[in-house]
Amino acid sequence: MNNIPPFHLAIPVHDVELNRKFYLDVLGCTQGRSSDTWVDLDLYGHQLVIHYKPKAETQEAHHNPVDGKSVPVPHFGVVLPWEEFHSLADRVKSKGITFVIEPYIRFEGQPGEQATMFFEDPSGNAIEFKSFKDPEQLFAT
16 A cells, blocks of 8 residues: 555635644644635645635534444545554644544454544544554455
8 A cells, every 4th residue: 555646635614714723733734835715735645625615504414323433424534553643642632622533442353443533623524533553454344
């Protein structure tokens, strides 16, 4: 899985500046090009773009059961090295971010065992970060 091309993902945010600060300060992204209505961000080597979209009056949340937890759909994220995952979890906690799903080990003792956590950006976009002690287990069945 070396030399994976970076993905490009554009997501809606209702406050560009608030979300810019979140992605820079909490997730440690670096900023690329920007305007008043969008910002390019380097999210672990991938191009994440936040685009202004007025806040919807109602947003229906959807969750699916996975491993006894209620996983938000849609969501996005990055698979991190083990130690980096735990450093990020500590940083997110220290910034006072509320977890949708606290960091824990999913599928413990089974193929695909992984550390995972979910939280939301200020616009309610669900983000999952995960890690595998054995990266070869990423697509284990």
